[in-house]
Amino acid sequence: MSAGEPKVSASSGGYAKGRARREQIVALAAEAYGDVGYHGASLREIAKRAGISHVGLLYYFPNREALLAAVLERRDEQDSALLAPRVSSPRAVVQHLLDLAEHNARHAGMVDLYVRLAAEAVAEDHPAHSYFVEHYASTRAYVQRALGELAEQGMLREGVDAQAAAAGFVALMDGLQVQWLTSPGEVDMAGVLRAYVQQLLREPLQ
Amino acid sequence: MSAGEPKVSASSGGYAKGRARREQIVALAAEAYGDVGYHGASLREIAKRAGISHVGLLYYFPNREALLAAVLERRDEQDSALLAPRVSSPRAVVQHLLDLAEHNARHAGMVDLYVRLAAEAVAEDHPAHSYFVEHYASTRAYVQRALGELAEQGMLREGVDAQAAAAGFVALMDGLQVQWLTSPGEVDMAGVLRAYVQQLLREPLQ
DNA sequence: CCTACCGATCGGTAGG
DNA sequence: CCTACCGATCGGTAGG
Structure with a gap:
């Protein structure tokens, strides 16, 4: 030494x-x-x-x-702490995603990082491409599972497809972030998300 | 001369x-x-x-x-030809937006351009920033107007807010494009959009 | 439309 | 951690 x-x-x-x-x-x-x-x-x-x-x-x-990879790792650590609560009933998952949207609205920097990287990483040779492929797959699966359990409990409206609704929820979150960053004040992220979820449910949340 | x-x-x-x-x-x-x-x-x-x-x-x-500006101008010309049909009933507008999504799915290059630019242009000093501010405002207004007319005709489910639903529709379209570009084959853009619209309507489309 | 060129900036290496 | 440096690339200008 x-x-x-x-x-x-x-x-x-x-x-x-x-x-x-x-x-x-x-x-x-x-x-x-x-x-x-x-x-x-x-x-x-x-x-x-x-x-x-x-x-x-x-x-x-x-x-x-390698620096980018470290930043993405860090984001995942922070997010999973927020996303995966100890006790997880399906309704809690939905509520947590809404909370996450409200949390994001208070941290524009992180949202900006995420939106810009996601768009850049659409290219297959981007260093963050596989990160986002996996990110989307796991987020969709996470939401789909929650919706599936709500369905089993008869809480979803008839005709609601959990898979499509999950992809929709994730897309809605992403798309709202772009609009919100572009014209803050014109878009109420959590409000639109809540309206989306209400439309899926037989009985309103809370 | x-x-x-x-x-x-x-x-x-x-x-x-x-x-x-x-x-x-x-x-x-x-x-x-x-x-x-x-x-x-x-x-x-x-x-x-x-x-x-x-x-x-x-x-x-x-x-x-100036070259970027010319590209955006061109995109608008092409889109308005697609977006604004001669005869426009509210249902026709909704159908046209669904058609546009299907059209996009066949033109990945244009979608890619749009998604990347929208994310970059989130920055206020980006040369395309004001373009996207206006693009979002007018697209939201366009959809909101169509939904408002559907509401007047009693075609929307109760509790549906046309303004939130319009922002949601635009966001859904944007977010789906990112997911679809990232992992084509994992996401059915037009399918998810159709499901979204069905949830807004009292009676299913067609 | 071209060649020739500019100053600025990039990621990365050598060597300490 | 630093200085010094590299080859590559950028948008733009001069001048034709």
């Missing part, structure tokens, strides 16, 4: 500091992607926000894509 | 040829935006598709933004 290397000590060690710094950089990068998109956020731009050189960034991440 | 200038003759004049070439370039640019996004489509990339140098492009358009 050479002299200048940080130690893995349990006390106050350099590794913990490095990890914290890394996480701080990931948060700043997420902000930058939200502000100017992935394409627009150069390593130099992000580095400036972190107060280092762009080469300093490459000390923490091997290349630009 | 100087000697080298093309004439505005009604016969076979240079202007007509220039205009045709210009339109051809706009079409090629739209394709390029669809393939790699506005950010990704450099003047050199588009010029290559047109078989000229990137400076040749600047002979037809003063700068990069």
Whole structure:
């Protein structure tokens, strides 16, 4: 072990500091992607926000894509904490998705990051493409499962197809975010989502 | 009028040829935006598709933004031809929007252009920002008007708010396009839209 | 429409 | 973490 290397000590060690710094950089990068998109956020731009050189960034991440991957990982961790509550009845899931929409409305930066990346990542060779393929599949499955259970309990209107309704719910959420970011104040995200869900249910929510 | 200038003759004049070439370039640019996004489509990339140098492009358009503006103008012309049929009953409008979704599903390039630009243009300083602000406002108004007339004829379910439902319809269309581009085959755009409309109506369509 | 060229910016490497 | 540097690419101008 050479002299200048940080130690893995349990006390106050350099590794913990490095990890914290890394996480701080990931948060700043997420902000930058939200502000100017992935394409627009150069390593130099992000580095400036972190107060280092762009080469300093490459000390923490091997290349630009690795930084993006870290940002997406972080987003998933935060979201799953929000999305997957401990106790989950179907109605609770629906309520949680509505809560998530209200939560998003208070965090425009994250919504912006998500909307821009999702559109860029439509291209098959985009570094975040497979992330979004999986993201959509699992989100659809999550909502579909909740709707399916509501159906079993006879809570859905007749003629409602859980699969189509789930894809619709996810699409609605995405589309509302674009409209809302484009003209905030013109669109009530949670309100439209609630109206959508009401139309699926035999009896109104709450 | 100087000697080298093309004439505005009604016969076979240079202007007509220039205009045709210009339109051809706009079409090629739209394709390029669809393939790699506005950010990704450099003047050199588009010029290559047109078989000229990137400076040749600047002979037809003063700068990069002017080319984008021309592409958006063209899209609007094509869309309004599709969107605004001669005879327009409310039900016809709804049917036309469903038709438009089916039309889109056969023209992935245009959808791609639209989705990518809409996301990029969320930024207030994006050259296409005001275009999308107006696009969303007018599309929402268009759908809302149709739904309002359906409501007057007692064709909407009780509790359906035309304004929220219109924003929802537009959002659904946008969101479905992203999912469909990301994983074609996983999402049936027209099917989900039809299901949405059915839920709004007292009696099923057709 | 062209060639030639500009200043700016990009991601990444060498070497410490 | 840094400086110094690389080759590639960008939109745009000069001048024809």
